[in-house]
Amino acid sequence: MKKYILSIDQSTTATKALLYNNDGILVSQKNVDHKQYFPNPGWVEHDAEEIYRNTKQAVRKVIEKSGVSGSEIGALAITNQRETTVVWDRKTGKPVFKAIVWQDRRTAESCLKLKEAGYEKLITEKTGLLIDAYFSATKIKWILDNVAGVKERADKGELAFGTTDTWVIWNLTRGQSHITDVSNASRTMLFNIHTLKWDEELLQILGIPASLLPTVVPSSHINGEVTDIEQLLGVPIAGIAGDQQAALFGQMCISEGMAKCTYGTGCFLVMNTGSKAIISKNKLLTTIGWQIGDQVTYALEGSVFMGGAIIQWLRDELEFFKDSAESEALAGQVEDSGGVVFVPSLTGLGAPHWDPYARGSVFGITRGTTKAHLTRASLESICFQVNDVIETMKMDSGEAISELRVDGGAAANNLMVQFQSDISEVDLVRSTNMETTALGVAYLAGLAVGMWKIEELQEKWQVEQVFKPKGDKEDHKKLKARWYKAVERTKNWMD
Numbered sequence: 001m002k003k004y005i006l007s008i009d010q011s012t013t014a015t016k017a018l019l020y021n022n023d024g025i026l027v028s029q030k031n032v033d034h035k036q037y038f039p040n041p042g043w044v045e046h047d048a049e050e051i052y053r054n055t056k057q058a059v060r061k062v063i064e065k066s067g068v069s070g071s072e073i074g075a076l077a078i079t080n081q082r083e084t085t086v087v088w089d090r091k092t093g094k095p096v097f098k099a100i101v102w103q104d105r106r107t108a109e110s111c112l113k114l115k116e117a118g119y120e121k122l123i124t125e126k127t128g129l130l131i132d133a134y135f136s137a138t139k140i141k142w143i144l145d146n147v148a149g150v151k152e153r154a155d156k157g158e159l160a161f162g163t164t165d166t167w168v169i170w171n172l173t174r175g176q177s178h179i180t181d182v183s184n185a186s187r188t189m190l191f192n193i194h195t196l197k198w199d200e201e202l203l204q205i206l207g208i209p210a211s212l213l214p215t216v217v218p219s220s221h222i223n224g225e226v227t228d229i230e231q232l233l234g235v236p237i238a239g240i241a242g243d244q245q246a247a248l249f250g251q252m253c254i255s256e257g258m259a260k261c262t263y264g265t266g267c268f269l270v271m272n273t274g275s276k277a278i279i280s281k282n283k284l285l286t287t288i289g290w291q292i293g294d295q296v297t298y299a300l301e302g303s304v305f306m307g308g309a310i311i312q313w314l315r316d317e318l319e320f321f322k323d324s325a326e327s328e329a330l331a332g333q334v335e336d337s338g339g340v341v342f343v344p345s346l347t348g349l350g351a352p353h354w355d356p357y358a359r360g361s362v363f364g365i366t367r368g369t370t371k372a373h374l375t376r377a378s379l380e381s382i383c384f385q386v387n388d389v390i391e392t393m394k395m396d397s398g399e400a401i402s403e404l405r406v407d408g409g410a411a412a413n414n415l416m417v418q419f420q421s422d423i424s425e426v427d428l429v430r431s432t433n434m435e436t437t438a439l440g441v442a443y444l445a446g447l448a449v450g451m452w453k454i455e456e457l458q459e460k461w462q463v464e465q466v467f468k469p470k471g472d473k474e475d476h477k478k479l480k481a482r483w484y485k486a487v488e489r490t491k492n493w494m495d
Contacts, residue, residue, distance in 0.1 A: 002074030017058035028066035077239030077445035107138035108356035128286025137189035239445025250440025263410035267307035302389030
């Protein structure tokens with residue numbers, strides 16, 4: 001009997017392998033970090049080959065640590081950093097360039113040209129997305145236009161494109177499976193979310209050959225088997241989902257109107273909108289949550305580029321503390337930020353502002369400002385950004401969010417989560433399992449191989465703590481007004 005599901009969570013900073021038993025309980029986990037490359041201001045890259053090496057290392061270590069044999073693993077599931085773009089040679093399997101990460105802003109100018117050419121309405125109607133450097137399309141175009149010989153090779157059908165799920169699966173199957181799921185495809189700015197097909201008109205506008213693109217499959221479906229890792233030979237690949245959609249499923253937000261926020265490298269607030277693709281009037285994204293069988297679930301999403309990455313920046317670049325967990329204690333040394341407001345637009349502003357030319361700014365510094373004040377302002381900045389999305393989502397959906405399920409590494413910070421509840425006037429519900437991204441895609445894989453039924457999964461979700469709003473509402477209004485003022489002064493900094 002198959003007793004386990006193995007999830008690969010290929011995130012922005014690391015690759016994790018997580019082994020779940022048939023009760024959905026985490027049995028073993030291994031994380032392997034990968035290097036971040038910043039060759040120019042606003043540019044962010046990864047080494048795709050390093051990512052796959054780390055994937056193999058994490059998988060082998062987690063199996064070795066658990067003592068579980070491959071014959072007991074019922075399925076492999078993969079969730080991933082979305083939009084991050086890899087282009088590689090179909091014969092050699094070698095990338096033609098480093099992976100261009102979702103945070104990367106190098107294509108902001110080409111996005112501006114698309115807007116000036118009048119394509120934004122068309123692209124939003126087809127893809128549910130705004131024109132932005134965040135998405136894969138202009139990253140692919142940049143590689144085709146800027147790496148010598150690549151455009152010609154792509155036109156001949158010699159190259160393949162994928163987000164990191166596609167790249168990992170290609171390698172796991174030794175090139176037999178060039179696939180992605182609907183949730184990842186919906187983040188490329190090339191996929192029609194209504195017809196569920198790559199859009200020929202958009203490919204033509206961007207000059208991207210269709211031969212580059214992977215086959216799009218449901219999120220919960222058996223799609224080939226592992227041939228490259230000895231311990232997993234023959235294990236079916238049965239679950240694929242972009243990280244935020246996987247977290248929405250892992251939080252069991254499976255009914256229309258339910259919402260979650262993942263506080264990871266970025267922050268991503270996603271609301272299930274059921275079978276309806278609601279096109280935002282307020283610069284949120286319409287995206288595909290998942291596909292199970294023939295049923296497609298849509299979602300509204302607000303993306304904040306700098307969430308937990310702010311805390312990493314304080315730790316690594318400013319050296320405020322050695323461990324991210326210390327940020328809560330440091331911020332707790334002061335009652336408030338002392339009037340300091342930090343707008344962490346280090347790679348531009350995401351939803352609902354979408355300003356790639358904004359840059360990080362700190363306002364209100366005085367002679368008495370300490371690193372405790374700056375740390376507290378940094379934690380608060382995460383909450384202010386998420387609150388911008390919450391308020392925008394209310395306008396789009398026509399409904400107030402009464403409960404927000406939260407997860408991700410930064411959500412372990414009680415001070416931050418309580419502040420979010422206070423300023424947003426929303427109950428924040430933290431689940432017992434903080435790794436809902438990997439768990440969600442494990443659930444999708446388990447459904448595909450018959451390990452679980454959806455009703456059983458709903459019973460597995462459990463609350464760890466509920467944070468309810470407290471404090472003076474008028475004070476919170478003043479704090480938010482100061483935040484809005486700071487954001488406006490940060491915008492359009494770069495020419």
